[in-house]
Amino acid sequence: xxxxxxxxxxxxxxxxxxxxxxxxxxxxxxxxxxxxxxxxxxxxxxxxxxxxxxxxxxxxxxxxxxxxxxxxxxxxxxxxxxxxxxxxxxxxxxxxxxxxxxxxxxxxxxxxxxxxxxxxxxxxxxxxxxxxxxxxxxxxxxxxxxxxxxxxxxxxxxxxxxxxxxxxxxxxxxxxxxxxxxxxxxxxxxx
Amino acid sequence: xxxxxxxxxxxxxxxxxxxxxxxxxxxxxxxxxxxxxxxxxxxxxxxxxxxxxxxxxxxxxxxxxxxxxxxxxxxxxxxxxxxxxxxxxxxxxxxxxxxxxxxxxxxxxxxxxxxxxxxxxxxxxxxxxxxxxxxxxxxxxxxxxxxxxxxxxxxxxxxxxxxxxxxxxxxxxxxxxxxxxxxxxxxxxxxxxxxxxxxxxxxx
Amino acid sequence: xxxxxxxxxxxxxxxxxxxxxxxxxxxxxxxxxxxxxxxxxxxxxxxxxxxxxxxxxxxxxxxxxxxxxxxxxxxxxxxxxxxxxxxxxxxxxxxxxxxxxxxxxxxxxxxxxxxxxxxxxxxxxxxxxxxxxxxxxxxxxxxxxxxxxxxxxxxxxxxxxxxxxxxxxxxxxxxxxxxxxxxxxxxxxxxxxxx
Numbered sequence: 109x110x111x112x113x114x115x116x117x118x119x120x121x122x123x124x125x126x127x128x129x130x131x132x133x134x135x136x137x138x139x140x141x142x143x144x145x146x147x148x149x150x151x152x153x154x155x156x157x158x159x160x161x162x163x164x165x166x167x168x169x170x171x172x173x174x175x176x177x178x179x180x181x182x183x184x185x186x187x188x189x190x191x192x193x194x195x196x197x198x199x200x201x202x203x204x205x206x207x208x209x210x211x212x213x214x215x216x217x218x219x220x221x222x223x224x225x226x227x228x229x230x231x232x233x234x235x236x237x238x239x240x241x242x243x244x245x246x247x248x249x250x251x252x253x254x255x256x257x258x259x260x261x262x263x264x265x266x267x268x269x270x271x272x273x274x275x276x277x278x279x280x281x282x283x284x285x286x287x288x289x290x291x292x293x294x295x296x297x298x299x
Numbered sequence: 300x301x302x303x304x305x306x307x308x309x310x311x312x313x314x315x316x317x318x319x320x321x322x323x324x325x326x327x328x329x330x331x332x333x334x335x336x337x338x339x340x341x342x343x344x345x346x347x348x349x350x351x352x353x354x355x356x357x358x359x360x361x362x363x364x365x366x367x368x369x370x371x372x373x374x375x376x377x378x379x380x381x382x383x384x385x386x387x388x389x390x391x392x393x394x395x396x397x398x399x400x401x402x403x404x405x406x407x408x409x410x411x412x413x414x415x416x417x418x419x420x421x422x423x424x425x426x427x428x429x430x431x432x433x434x435x436x437x438x439x440x441x442x443x444x445x446x447x448x449x450x451x452x453x454x455x456x457x458x459x460x461x462x463x464x465x466x467x468x469x470x471x472x473x474x475x476x477x478x479x480x481x482x483x484x485x486x487x488x489x490x491x492x493x494x495x496x497x498x499x500x501x502x503x
Numbered sequence: 504x505x506x507x508x509x510x511x512x513x514x515x516x517x518x519x520x521x522x523x524x525x526x527x528x529x530x531x532x533x534x535x536x537x538x539x540x541x542x543x544x545x546x547x548x549x550x551x552x553x554x555x556x557x558x559x560x561x562x563x564x565x566x567x568x569x570x571x572x573x574x575x576x577x578x579x580x581x582x583x584x585x586x587x588x589x590x591x592x593x594x595x596x597x598x599x600x601x602x603x604x605x606x607x608x609x610x611x612x613x614x615x616x617x618x619x620x621x622x623x624x625x626x627x628x629x630x631x632x633x634x635x636x637x638x639x640x641x642x643x644x645x646x647x648x649x650x651x652x653x654x655x656x657x658x659x660x661x662x663x664x665x666x667x668x669x670x671x672x673x674x675x676x677x678x679x680x681x682x683x684x685x686x687x688x689x690x691x692x693x694x695x696x697x698x
Binding site: 179 | 527530533534
């Protein structure tokens with residue numbers, strides 16, 4: 109139980125996917141201008157990450173390894189993710205049209221989100237068992253959403269601030285990311 | 300002919316994938332801790348980018364619209380796996396250094412982006428030049444960042460184990476922050492701001 | 504469904520399947536070619552790791568069931584080694600822990616030394632676990648003394664990097680305690696069978 113907690117905290121905060129592993133940067137800077145969008149995107153990512161981690165774990169350890177074809181993992185994992193995103197997109201479209209409109213093009217972008225594919229690789233390479241994989245994916249997704257939300261809140265304010273011309277927009281966003289990263293280092297004292 | 304040169308220049312300067320289009324940020328920031336890594340990653344990305352652009356362009360008239368994205372993904376994933384296995388076999392220390400970012404080339408927005416935006420709509424020679432240009436543009440960006448991070452972070456520059464030079468004063472007291480993740484954010488922020496300030500890139 | 508409708512639905516899927524098949528063929532081919540080299544590269548890596556601890560060795564064997572290496576020189580056992588993974592500050596720290604060859608006979612378990620294979624610790628702080636000043640403390644130490652000095656042991660932590668230091672200490676202590684027992688049991692059984 110201790111170990112699961114440590115994995116969750118590690119993935120969410122200490123080894124945060126965005127701030128210390130550099131995964132998921134594109135949506136991080138692209139989506140994070142409005143808080144509501146950021147949170148919706150984050151939730152979608154949590155769902156896809158967890159589902160993809162579960163499915164890819166099963167395929168990796170039950171099919172790929174026993175048959176000695178683990179070199180297929182890259183192809184298989186990305187196809188799993190692409191399919192899951194399709195399914196998610198269709199189900200949102202059918203149940204909640206307004207949410208679908210709000211998320212717009214961000215949904216298909218989850219497929220190319222390096223954080224999602226990245227977490228599937230991290231899980232199998234760390235040799236996590238089934239439960240540990242789920243916890244790790246949930247932690248990673250929560251951490252990602254957290255950082256996305258913080259970032260969008262800050263950027264909403266930055267838009268109104270007097271930022272020097274050369275820094276306006278993306279460069280200052282990177283500086284904010286840097287400072288967030290420094291703050292998150294403090295979390296390593298937790299485990 | 301002029302068109303081909305134009306495609307090449309486009310990728311390097313006008314639409315530099317990292318500095319202008321802001322694509323492919325993940326590998327750029329993550330592996331830019333040393334020049335060796337930058338070279339290795341650029342080589343891998345160039346190979347996948349050129350090959351996938353060639354293949355996508357070749358089959359562009361036969362690919363049904365509905366499945367084109369999955370088809371591109373499978374092609375790119377296959378090329379990436381080939382690069383991954385080849386690196387593990389013949390360049391094991393580089394493979395270990397670059398870690399999961401080799402397989403992550405699959406979702407490098409540059410490659411899928413060029414396949415979708417350019418290669419699927421243009422002839423093979425143009426597609427090749429576009430890929431080469433984008434690849435070189437990526438290479439330049441990641442090399443500059445790695446260079447800065449390595450110099451300030453470790454105080455010396457070593458390429459493939461051969462020390463090129465030592466910055467006096469800096470090599471005794473390097474600034475480790477540059478090697479850490481936050482250093483990457485710092486460097487690219489300052490780099491982009493400088494490029495904008497000097498007018499090389501237009502802001503906004 | 505009309506015939507042309509059916510065609511519209513089926514053709515894209517067939518095309519995709521075709522592409523997937525081609526890709527599988529290419530991957531299978533690449534894998535067959537590179538498999539051997541990857542194996543060799545891994546063996547070279549293990550050899551290099553063991554060599555760091557046992558400067559004079561010419562062969563090693565790996566016991567898959569118990570997960571440990573036996574190191575030889577001229578057909579004589581020079582020592583044993585395990586791979587341990589510590590929970591470092593910045594991620595997993597991979598270690599090689601080497602034991603003296605006589606630990607089967609003696610009551611004490613003496614550690615020959617440790618080497619850090621890979622880590623993601625902070626440069627300038629936790630990274631110092633790779634330096635001799637820290638890792639040499641393990642040379643010839645009794646496993647029961649493997650603990651930080653503040654915890655009553657004999658290992659001085661790296662100042663400013665307590666987490667990295669204690670991660671290594673914990674991992675070394677645990678893996679040796681665990682493996683030494685298992686190996687002793689197994690070898691006792693073997694010698695009984697041989698006689």
